Amino acid sequence: MAGALLDGEPVPADGSLPDAATANIGQNGFAVYVHVPFCASRCGYCDFNTYTASELGGGASRDEYAETVLRELDLAAKVVQPARVDTVFFGGGTPTLLSAGDLGRILEGIDRVWGLSVDAEVTTEANPESVSPEYFRHLRNAGFNRVSLGMQSSASHVLRFLDRVHSAGRAPEAAREAREAGFEHVNLDLIYGTPGETEEDFARSLRTVIDAGVDHVSAYALIVEDGTRMAARMRRGELPYPSDDVAADRYLAAEAALTAAGFEWYEVSNWAKEGGACRHNELYWTNADWWGLGPGAHSHVGGVRWWNVKHPSAYAKRLWEGVSPGHAREVLTDEDRHLEDVMLRVRLREGIALDGVDPAGVRQAVDGGLAVVRDERMILTLEGRLLADAVVRDLLT
Template identity: 60%
Template sequence: MSPSTLPDGEPAPADGALPPTALAGQEQRPFAFYVHVPFCRVRCGYCDFNTYTAQELGGGASQSSYADTAVREVALARRVLGDVDRRVETVFLGGGTPTLLPARDLGRMLRAIGDEFGLAADVEVTTEANPDSVDLAYLTELREAGYTRLSFGMQSAVPSVLQVLDRTHDPERVPRAVEWAREAGFDQVSLDLIYGTPGESVADWETSVRAALSCGPDHVSAYALIVEDGTALARQVRRGELPMPDDDDLADKYLLADGLLAGDGLDWYEVSNWARQGSACRHNLLYWKGADWWGVGPGAHSHVGGVRWWNVKHPSAYAQRLGAGESPAHGREVLAPEDQRVERVLLELRLAEGLPRDVLDAEGAAAVPALVADGLLEEASLDGTHLVLTTRGRLLADAVVRDLLP
């Protein structure tokens, strides 16, 4: 939710005001918060997110003051949304490494959201964490502060793969972190994996998936490595020091993971995400279904009522804007109905529950029979109201979308 580059768009107003059309009926729409914490101990070579390794960045931006700045934006959100009560269904802290901040700061940011808007009785509150950034005492404090879900950045269980990714944690730290999470009272624990790292064999990947499953996670995310422009990894590939990920290798590893995860009781609910019954990430589902969310933090993106906006990228500029009583929003776009329809196809087709057929236009609907015949799509209900990717369709999801959005 906070990439290192910002999109084009129209300038956002200094006070952050939204068009009346965005605010109309907002009380009836699901609402969530994303909080971007942009600090890391080490910047990983593959990472394209808006992150910084310095503790003090100048201009009022530092790890020690970050929670204060984020709380100011939460108060701004209340004003911009018209001072209405909107029960928050999910909160997600990402980064960066949110758990580089003291647990009390994470608690303060969550408390501010609850104080301004109110939290749903069954609110899901997630923070990402590196395995080496937490211990039992830290996780216990987080749980007492109201956090309900942890997402650990495991990435791999193979030291040589972690080295290529510039990950610094010991693989043995992962099961201990999960044990501490359980001891602290967390019922929901997710592990994030990456496949396709240069030099990673299929056996290496199987080792990582089995190691993740041995921890007993409730949820697993597995993403193919993408070589992003401007990263250290991209420079290594360009110089010929590392090979580009191979599509056939990525497909083999995806199918391997899908089989192992399903065999352990984790079913896919989104192309890159698997969960045990009742453990799907509700926050991410709100994204994929086009709900409203407010993104707090430098570079964070928000969406309310068909208006999307993004904050200034650098933490110093972010802190200065809020310190001056201004919105940190840098630019925005108002999505036309056709834009919203296209996004529904792009996002909802990725879900196991599928895409409602009536979202397609005439050209997209005309492409469905051939996609079904090719074994890429299937009808998910007796009356054919939803279209779902087959296993092969998940491997070729981008191509399916291109056919549905000619």
């Protein structure tokens, strides 16, 4: 999420929060995020808190992971008691490297300590090669109703560039298997603007996701993060940097193809058919409360944000000693919360209320063709979506 995650104040050993933070917990919704840090291999562009088998030390066994997360959940239940859990999202890493039974055990634990709402959205991310029809059936029987598959591209050479291990046809096949297993909502992720990707490569990827019968598509421009293997290769001149102009062209192609196929954008990088929007992400984007379980996971309750120790071994050690895995936390000021609210809400289809932003910034965006004003809200135009970060800067200065 937005905000500078600098060293903050220590988290108490019991994980307790100020009373003021929990006074209205869940008023705008309550979500649970479960971080699963395991990956079969590391992609060159990835800077997430993930580990391959060779990078893990003792105390970080996949076999013990579900039990460790359940220990954090029991601690969390002593700290907060929301009226219900609206959404659960298993991310990573590759959550589906755990057995469907272990993911189901964690979900059962969340229901036991906090209670899932009757219409709770329960999602897991998955790499296409880590799932099967049988695995999907077990997940569906455990209560999962949404899956997000990392497709990235339908071009084999682009997948190789990104260090993805699945074949070009596996992602749409997995999406169809999920629907056949009874999943109500299926997302496919795309990454565009990879060096070497052609206009036709991306057009073919768009046709593939549309033909797969999914109801949600996320499409992101390739971002080269410092510290990744890809960034090092680009600094050495071994690979070209992504082009902003190409990324803009790809975005316009995605908007045209997905809109023609019955999808609507509801956040700058996300399109869905009716009823297919990711409710979990919508809670993030609208300042709800959430608890993040797992190493490196971030949480937010009532203006207090904290994050767990990053390494799975350190995370497990603390919990098996009965100590909170929280590494540090920060109390957001009113200014912090306003800034983050603007950054996130501007990107949404419903836009942001005029009374929450600088009128001069709104006029500048409207005069420049980057936004329109409708029903006392400022809403980005298509051109504005390409320049959303610039619009946010103008609204905050």
